[in-house]
Amino acid sequence: xAKIKGAIIIDxxxxxxxxxxxxxxxxxLLALADREVNKxxxxxxxxxxxxxxxxxxxxAIVCPDGCITVYKKxxx
Amino acid sequence: MTEEEIIRPENLVxxxxxxxxxxxxxxxxxxxxxxxxxLVAEVIEEMGMEExxxxxxxxxxxxxxxxxxxxxxxxxxxxxxxxxxxxxKRLWNDRLVFTYQGDGDLACIGTAETIHALNRGxxxxxxxxxxxxxxxxxxxxxxxTLMGMKTxxxxxxxxxxxxxxxxxxxxxxxxxxxxxxxxxxxxxxVAAIRKxxxxxxxxxxxxxxxxxxxxxxxxxxxxxxxxxxxxxANKWMEENMFPFYPLGDLKDIQP
Numbered sequence: 001x002a003k004i005k006g007a008i009i010i011d012x013x014x015x016x017x018x019x020x021x022x023x024x025x026x027x028x029l030l031a032l033a034d035r036e037v038n039k040x041x042x043x044x045x046x047x048x049x050x051x052x053x054x055x056x057x058x059x060a061i062v063c064p065d066g067c068i069t070v071y072k073k074x075x076x
Numbered sequence: 077m078t079e080e081e082i083i084r085p086e087n088l089v090x091x092x093x094x095x096x097x098x099x100x101x102x103x104x105x106x107x108x109x110x111x112x113x114x115l116v117a118e119v120i121e122e123m124g125m126e127e128x129x130x131x132x133x134x135x136x137x138x139x140x141x142x143x144x145x146x147x148x149x150x151x152x153x154x155x156x157x158x159x160x161x162x163x164x165k166r167l168w169n170d171r172l173v174f175t176y177q178g179d180g181d182l183a184c185i186g187t188a189e190t191i192h193a194l195n196r197g198x199x200x201x202x203x204x205x206x207x208x209x210x211x212x213x214x215x216x217x218x219x220x221t222l223m224g225m226k227t228x229x230x231x232x233x234x235x236x237x238x239x240x241x242x243x244x245x246x247x248x249x250x251x252x253x254x255x256x257x258x259x260x261x262x263x264x265x266v267a268a269i270r271k272x273x274x275x276x277x278x279x280x281x282x283x284x285x286x287x288x289x290x291x292x293x294x295x296x297x298x299x300x301x302x303x304x305x306x307x308x309a310n311k312w313m314e315e316n317m318f319p320f321y322p323l324g325d326l327k328d329i330q331p
Contacts (some may be wrong), residue, residue, distance in 0.1 A: 006089075007082040014098075018106030018306045024266060042105065050079070057090040064110025065101055066092030072189045073087045075077055 003075045006055020010045055013066040017042035021059035021068060029053055094146050095126060102140055106306025108296030109138055112205060113264040115273045116176070117145050119280055129172040130164050132157040134186075136178035137212045138205065154187025158193035158303035161200040165283075166186070172284055174201040179220040180210045183245045187219075190245070197254030197288040201279040204245070204291060207298040208317065215301035219243040222320055227301075244318065246293040250326040256288035258327040262295045266312040275325075287329065295321050 017037060022030045022045060029049040038044045045067070047053070055072030095117035103109045117142040120129050129147045133139055135154040142149035152160040157175035182190050182204050209227055210216040216229040220242050224233040231319065234242075250258040257279055261272035272294060279290035295317050299309035 004152055005077055005082055007079045009083065014100060016105035020106055020310075021308050023307050023310075039133050040100075060090040061266050061269055062111065064103065064105075064107055064114075066110070066114055068089040068090070068094055068110075069088070069092070071087040072089045073077070073082045073084075 004028065004054050004072060005051075005063070005075055006053040006070060006072045008053060008055075008059065008071070009069045010047065011057050012044040012046075013038050014065055014067045015041075015042060015044035016040070016065060017044055018064065019045075020062045024058045026056065026058060027052055030059060034058075035045040049071060081117075090323055091283045092179055093121055095121055095147060097144060101144055103137065104300040105184060106297070107137070108207065108263050108294065108300050108310070109205065111146055111269060112176075112203065112272070112294055112296070113141065115263075115269065115276055116174075116203070119273060119277045120147060120172070122277070123172070123280060123284075125172045125280075125284075128170065128192050129174070130168070132161045132173070132175040134175070134177040134181035136181045136210075138176050138178060139212070140178055153185070155181050156189055157181065157186065158189045158198070158200065158202060161202075162193050162196070162198045165198060168324075172201075172280055174203060174280065176203045176282065177205070178202070178211070179206045179208065179218050181259045183219045183243050186217055187243075187245070191248065193251070194249050194289045194291060195252045195254045195257075199283050199286045200289055201275065201276075201283040201289045202289065203279075204293040206293050206295050206321065207296040207301070208242075209301040211298040211301045215298070215303075220245075223314060225316075226320075244321070245293060246321075246326060249291045254288050255291060255327060256329045257282050257290040257292075258322050259291070260293040260321060261296065262313070264297070268323070293321075295323070
Protein backbone atom coordinates (compact mmCIF):
# COMPACT_ATOMS: atom_id res chain seq x y z
CA UNK A 1 0.00 0.00 0.00
CA ALA A 2 1.20 3.42 -0.82
CA LYS A 3 2.27 5.38 2.19
CA ILE A 4 2.53 9.11 2.49
CA LYS A 5 5.38 10.68 4.38
CA GLY A 6 5.75 14.28 5.24
CA ALA A 7 8.33 16.64 6.63
CA ILE A 8 8.18 20.18 7.90
CA ILE A 9 10.67 23.00 8.26
CA ILE A 10 9.94 25.58 10.95
CA ASP A 11 11.43 29.05 10.65
CA UNK A 12 12.30 29.25 14.33
CA UNK A 13 13.54 32.84 14.22
CA UNK A 14 10.21 34.01 12.77
CA UNK A 15 8.14 31.90 15.19
CA UNK A 16 6.39 33.75 18.02
CA UNK A 17 5.56 30.69 20.10
CA UNK A 18 1.78 31.11 19.92
CA UNK A 19 1.23 27.36 20.31
CA UNK A 20 -1.50 27.21 17.62
CA UNK A 21 0.42 24.70 15.47
CA UNK A 22 0.92 22.45 18.49
CA UNK A 23 -2.85 22.37 19.04
CA UNK A 24 -3.61 21.94 15.33
CA UNK A 25 -1.36 18.92 14.68
CA UNK A 26 -3.65 15.85 14.59
CA UNK A 27 -0.72 13.55 15.44
CA UNK A 28 0.68 15.72 18.29
CA LEU A 29 4.15 15.88 16.78
CA LEU A 30 4.90 19.45 17.79
CA ALA A 31 5.73 21.23 21.03
CA LEU A 32 7.17 24.52 22.16
CA ALA A 33 10.85 24.49 23.05
CA ASP A 34 11.32 23.74 26.71
CA ARG A 35 14.36 25.76 27.70
CA GLU A 36 15.30 27.53 24.49
CA VAL A 37 14.25 30.87 23.05
CA ASN A 38 14.89 32.58 19.70
CA LYS A 39 16.36 36.05 19.24
CA UNK A 40 13.01 37.67 19.98
CA UNK A 41 12.74 35.75 23.25
CA UNK A 42 9.91 33.45 22.23
CA UNK A 43 9.81 29.76 22.97
CA UNK A 44 9.65 28.57 19.36
CA UNK A 45 7.81 25.53 18.00
CA UNK A 46 9.74 22.30 17.47
CA UNK A 47 8.99 18.92 15.96
CA UNK A 48 9.41 16.48 18.84
CA UNK A 49 8.42 13.25 17.08
CA UNK A 50 10.18 12.52 13.81
CA UNK A 51 9.26 10.17 10.94
CA UNK A 52 5.53 10.09 11.71
CA UNK A 53 4.43 13.29 9.95
CA UNK A 54 2.05 12.69 7.05
CA UNK A 55 2.29 16.17 5.57
CA UNK A 56 -1.33 17.19 6.25
CA UNK A 57 -0.24 20.87 6.48
CA UNK A 58 -2.58 21.68 9.40
CA UNK A 59 0.25 23.28 11.38
CA ALA A 60 1.30 25.45 8.46
CA ILE A 61 -2.25 26.55 7.61
CA VAL A 62 -3.02 27.77 11.14
CA CYS A 63 0.39 29.46 11.63
CA PRO A 64 -0.36 33.21 11.68
CA ASP A 65 3.20 34.10 10.75
CA GLY A 66 3.71 31.58 7.96
CA CYS A 67 6.72 29.98 9.65
CA ILE A 68 6.11 26.41 8.50
CA THR A 69 6.92 24.88 5.12
CA VAL A 70 5.51 21.41 4.41
CA TYR A 71 6.80 18.69 2.09
CA LYS A 72 4.99 15.48 1.27
CA LYS A 73 5.99 12.38 -0.68
CA UNK A 74 4.18 9.21 -1.67
CA UNK A 75 6.18 6.04 -1.06
CA UNK A 76 5.28 2.80 -2.83
CA MET B 77 13.23 7.28 3.77
CA THR B 78 15.11 10.13 5.37
CA GLU B 79 13.86 13.64 5.82
CA GLU B 80 16.37 14.95 3.27
CA GLU B 81 14.72 12.86 0.58
CA ILE B 82 11.31 14.33 1.38
CA ILE B 83 12.46 17.94 1.70
CA ARG B 84 12.85 18.67 -2.01
CA PRO B 85 11.21 21.37 -4.15
CA GLU B 86 9.10 18.83 -6.08
CA ASN B 87 7.50 17.58 -2.84
CA LEU B 88 6.51 21.03 -1.57
CA VAL B 89 2.85 21.18 -0.50
CA UNK B 90 2.59 24.31 1.61
CA UNK B 91 4.70 27.39 2.13
CA UNK B 92 4.29 31.00 3.10
CA UNK B 93 2.68 32.82 0.14
CA UNK B 94 5.31 34.48 -2.06
CA UNK B 95 3.43 37.79 -1.84
CA UNK B 96 4.07 37.82 1.89
CA UNK B 97 7.57 39.14 2.54
CA UNK B 98 10.02 38.14 5.26
CA UNK B 99 9.54 41.20 7.43
CA UNK B 100 8.49 40.04 10.93
CA UNK B 101 4.85 40.95 11.56
CA UNK B 102 4.12 43.28 14.46
CA UNK B 103 0.99 41.34 15.43
CA UNK B 104 0.87 39.63 18.82
CA UNK B 105 1.60 35.88 18.86
CA UNK B 106 -1.47 33.96 17.70
CA UNK B 107 -3.25 36.95 16.18
CA UNK B 108 -5.86 36.13 13.53
CA UNK B 109 -4.60 38.95 11.31
CA UNK B 110 -1.63 36.86 10.18
CA UNK B 111 -3.85 34.04 8.93
CA UNK B 112 -6.13 36.44 7.06
CA UNK B 113 -3.10 38.17 5.51
CA UNK B 114 -1.94 34.77 4.27
CA LEU B 115 -5.37 33.99 2.81
CA VAL B 116 -5.53 37.32 0.99
CA ALA B 117 -2.03 36.74 -0.44
CA GLU B 118 -2.91 33.20 -1.52
CA VAL B 119 -6.15 34.27 -3.23
CA ILE B 120 -4.43 37.12 -5.09
CA GLU B 121 -1.70 34.71 -6.23
CA GLU B 122 -4.23 32.11 -7.38
CA MET B 123 -6.14 34.74 -9.34
CA GLY B 124 -2.90 35.98 -10.94
CA MET B 125 -3.65 39.56 -9.84
CA GLU B 126 -0.31 40.30 -8.16
CA GLU B 127 0.34 43.34 -10.34
CA UNK B 128 -3.25 44.53 -10.47
CA UNK B 129 -4.40 44.62 -6.87
CA UNK B 130 -4.86 47.70 -4.72
CA UNK B 131 -5.52 47.18 -1.03
CA UNK B 132 -6.74 49.87 1.33
CA UNK B 133 -5.34 49.74 4.86
CA UNK B 134 -7.44 50.81 7.81
CA UNK B 135 -6.45 52.41 11.06
CA UNK B 136 -6.08 49.80 13.75
CA UNK B 137 -3.76 46.85 14.13
CA UNK B 138 -3.80 46.22 10.37
CA UNK B 139 -2.54 49.75 9.70
CA UNK B 140 0.85 48.25 8.78
CA UNK B 141 -0.57 45.62 6.42
CA UNK B 142 1.31 47.38 3.61
CA UNK B 143 4.57 46.29 5.18
CA UNK B 144 3.82 42.59 4.82
CA UNK B 145 2.13 41.97 1.47
CA UNK B 146 3.94 43.04 -1.69
CA UNK B 147 0.98 44.56 -3.54
CA UNK B 148 -0.10 48.18 -3.99
CA UNK B 149 -1.58 49.68 -0.86
CA UNK B 150 -3.11 52.99 0.18
CA UNK B 151 -3.45 54.04 3.79
CA UNK B 152 -6.86 55.64 4.38
CA UNK B 153 -7.93 57.97 7.18
CA UNK B 154 -9.69 56.26 10.06
CA UNK B 155 -12.82 54.53 8.77
CA UNK B 156 -12.59 56.03 5.27
CA UNK B 157 -11.22 52.96 3.47
CA UNK B 158 -14.44 52.21 1.50
CA UNK B 159 -14.53 55.83 0.27
CA UNK B 160 -10.92 55.58 -0.95
CA UNK B 161 -11.66 52.19 -2.51
CA UNK B 162 -14.67 53.69 -4.33
CA UNK B 163 -12.46 56.31 -5.96
CA UNK B 164 -9.80 53.82 -7.03
CA LYS B 165 -12.27 51.32 -8.43
CA ARG B 166 -14.18 53.96 -10.38
CA LEU B 167 -11.04 55.46 -11.88
CA TRP B 168 -9.21 52.19 -12.42
CA ASN B 169 -11.81 49.63 -13.32
CA ASP B 170 -9.45 46.77 -14.18
CA ARG B 171 -7.92 46.69 -10.71
CA LEU B 172 -8.90 44.37 -7.89
CA VAL B 173 -9.72 46.77 -5.08
CA PHE B 174 -10.32 45.59 -1.55
CA THR B 175 -10.36 47.14 1.90
CA TYR B 176 -9.07 45.40 4.99
CA GLN B 177 -10.68 46.81 8.12
CA GLY B 178 -11.13 46.00 11.76
CA ASP B 179 -14.28 46.47 13.80
CA GLY B 180 -13.25 49.79 15.32
CA ASP B 181 -12.54 51.14 11.85
CA LEU B 182 -15.45 49.64 9.91
CA ALA B 183 -18.22 49.35 12.48
CA CYS B 184 -17.59 52.49 14.51
CA ILE B 185 -15.94 55.52 12.96
CA GLY B 186 -16.45 54.29 9.41
CA THR B 187 -20.03 53.02 9.62
CA ALA B 188 -21.35 55.71 7.28
CA GLU B 189 -18.67 55.16 4.62
CA THR B 190 -19.07 51.41 4.80
CA ILE B 191 -22.85 51.31 4.60
CA HIS B 192 -23.05 53.87 1.81
CA ALA B 193 -20.28 52.27 -0.26
CA LEU B 194 -22.00 48.88 0.08
CA ASN B 195 -25.40 50.39 -0.64
CA ARG B 196 -24.13 52.11 -3.79
CA GLY B 197 -22.99 48.70 -4.98
CA UNK B 198 -19.40 49.75 -5.58
CA UNK B 199 -17.45 46.85 -7.10
CA UNK B 200 -15.15 46.49 -4.12
CA UNK B 201 -14.52 43.72 -1.62
CA UNK B 202 -14.54 44.57 2.06
CA UNK B 203 -12.73 42.28 4.50
CA UNK B 204 -13.95 42.94 8.00
CA UNK B 205 -11.97 41.58 10.96
CA UNK B 206 -14.29 41.45 13.95
CA UNK B 207 -12.58 40.74 17.25
CA UNK B 208 -15.08 42.65 19.42
CA UNK B 209 -12.44 44.95 20.86
CA UNK B 210 -10.12 47.85 19.99
CA UNK B 211 -6.94 45.78 19.90
CA UNK B 212 -4.34 48.38 18.93
CA UNK B 213 -5.16 51.02 21.52
CA UNK B 214 -5.25 48.63 24.46
CA UNK B 215 -8.51 46.69 24.46
CA UNK B 216 -11.27 49.28 24.79
CA UNK B 217 -14.94 48.53 24.15
CA UNK B 218 -15.94 48.46 20.48
CA UNK B 219 -19.45 48.64 18.96
CA UNK B 220 -19.17 44.88 18.37
CA THR B 221 -18.25 44.01 21.99
CA LEU B 222 -20.57 41.31 23.32
CA MET B 223 -23.01 41.90 26.17
CA GLY B 224 -21.31 41.29 29.50
CA MET B 225 -17.84 41.17 27.93
CA LYS B 226 -15.16 42.88 30.01
CA THR B 227 -12.85 45.39 28.32
CA UNK B 228 -10.59 48.21 29.50
CA UNK B 229 -13.42 50.76 29.26
CA UNK B 230 -16.21 48.50 30.58
CA UNK B 231 -14.40 46.62 33.37
CA UNK B 232 -17.68 45.30 34.81
CA UNK B 233 -18.87 43.99 31.45
CA UNK B 234 -20.92 45.65 28.74
CA UNK B 235 -24.38 46.66 29.98
CA UNK B 236 -27.28 47.56 27.70
CA UNK B 237 -28.50 50.55 29.71
CA UNK B 238 -25.06 52.15 29.81
CA UNK B 239 -23.33 51.02 26.61
CA UNK B 240 -26.09 49.97 24.24
CA UNK B 241 -26.16 46.77 22.21
CA UNK B 242 -23.54 45.14 19.95
CA UNK B 243 -23.78 46.06 16.28
CA UNK B 244 -24.21 43.32 13.68
CA UNK B 245 -22.90 45.19 10.67
CA UNK B 246 -22.86 42.10 8.45
CA UNK B 247 -26.59 41.53 8.95
CA UNK B 248 -27.19 45.18 8.07
CA UNK B 249 -25.05 44.80 4.94
CA UNK B 250 -27.07 41.76 3.86
CA UNK B 251 -30.23 43.88 3.72
CA UNK B 252 -28.66 46.45 1.38
CA UNK B 253 -29.51 46.19 -2.33
CA UNK B 254 -26.01 47.02 -3.50
CA UNK B 255 -24.32 44.00 -1.95
CA UNK B 256 -23.98 40.78 -3.93
CA UNK B 257 -22.14 38.61 -1.42
CA UNK B 258 -22.17 38.89 2.36
CA UNK B 259 -20.55 36.19 4.44
CA UNK B 260 -19.30 35.60 7.96
CA UNK B 261 -16.34 33.30 8.45
CA UNK B 262 -13.71 32.51 11.04
CA UNK B 263 -10.09 31.32 11.08
CA UNK B 264 -9.94 29.31 14.31
CA UNK B 265 -9.17 25.92 12.73
CA VAL B 266 -8.11 24.36 9.43
CA ALA B 267 -11.66 23.73 8.13
CA ALA B 268 -12.74 27.27 8.97
CA ILE B 269 -9.62 28.71 7.31
CA ARG B 270 -10.37 26.80 4.09
CA LYS B 271 -13.96 28.11 4.09
CA UNK B 272 -12.78 31.65 4.78
CA UNK B 273 -10.39 31.42 1.83
CA UNK B 274 -13.25 30.37 -0.47
CA UNK B 275 -15.32 33.30 0.77
CA UNK B 276 -12.49 35.78 0.14
CA UNK B 277 -11.96 34.31 -3.32
CA UNK B 278 -15.65 34.70 -4.14
CA UNK B 279 -15.67 38.29 -2.90
CA UNK B 280 -12.63 39.16 -5.02
CA UNK B 281 -14.10 37.46 -8.10
CA UNK B 282 -17.40 39.34 -7.67
CA UNK B 283 -15.46 42.56 -7.42
CA UNK B 284 -13.72 41.82 -10.73
CA UNK B 285 -16.89 40.75 -12.55
CA UNK B 286 -18.76 43.88 -11.45
CA UNK B 287 -21.63 42.27 -9.59
CA UNK B 288 -21.65 44.71 -6.69
CA UNK B 289 -20.06 45.00 -3.28
CA UNK B 290 -19.00 42.05 -1.20
CA UNK B 291 -18.43 41.92 2.53
CA UNK B 292 -16.58 39.09 4.24
CA UNK B 293 -16.59 39.31 8.01
CA UNK B 294 -13.93 37.25 9.76
CA UNK B 295 -14.78 36.61 13.41
CA UNK B 296 -11.34 36.78 15.00
CA UNK B 297 -9.56 36.59 18.28
CA UNK B 298 -7.59 39.29 20.05
CA UNK B 299 -5.85 37.15 22.61
CA UNK B 300 -3.76 40.04 23.96
CA UNK B 301 -6.81 42.29 24.31
CA UNK B 302 -8.93 39.53 25.76
CA UNK B 303 -6.03 38.63 28.08
CA UNK B 304 -5.98 34.93 27.15
CA UNK B 305 -3.61 32.51 25.50
CA UNK B 306 -4.19 32.12 21.72
CA UNK B 307 -5.53 28.62 22.30
CA UNK B 308 -7.94 29.72 25.02
CA ALA B 309 -9.02 32.73 22.96
CA ASN B 310 -10.06 30.40 20.12
CA LYS B 311 -12.12 28.36 22.55
CA TRP B 312 -13.67 31.47 24.08
CA MET B 313 -14.56 32.69 20.60
CA GLU B 314 -16.28 29.40 19.75
CA GLU B 315 -18.28 29.48 22.98
CA ASN B 316 -19.19 33.16 23.13
CA MET B 317 -18.75 34.85 19.76
CA PHE B 318 -20.29 32.22 17.47
CA PRO B 319 -23.73 32.11 19.17
CA PHE B 320 -24.04 35.87 18.62
CA TYR B 321 -22.15 36.03 15.32
CA PRO B 322 -23.18 32.79 13.56
CA LEU B 323 -20.93 31.71 10.67
CA GLY B 324 -22.08 31.21 7.11
CA ASP B 325 -23.22 33.05 3.98
CA LEU B 326 -25.87 35.66 4.70
CA LYS B 327 -26.42 36.72 1.12
CA ASP B 328 -25.22 35.30 -2.17
CA ILE B 329 -26.66 36.57 -5.42
CA GLN B 330 -25.94 34.22 -8.31
CA PRO B 331 -25.69 35.81 -11.78
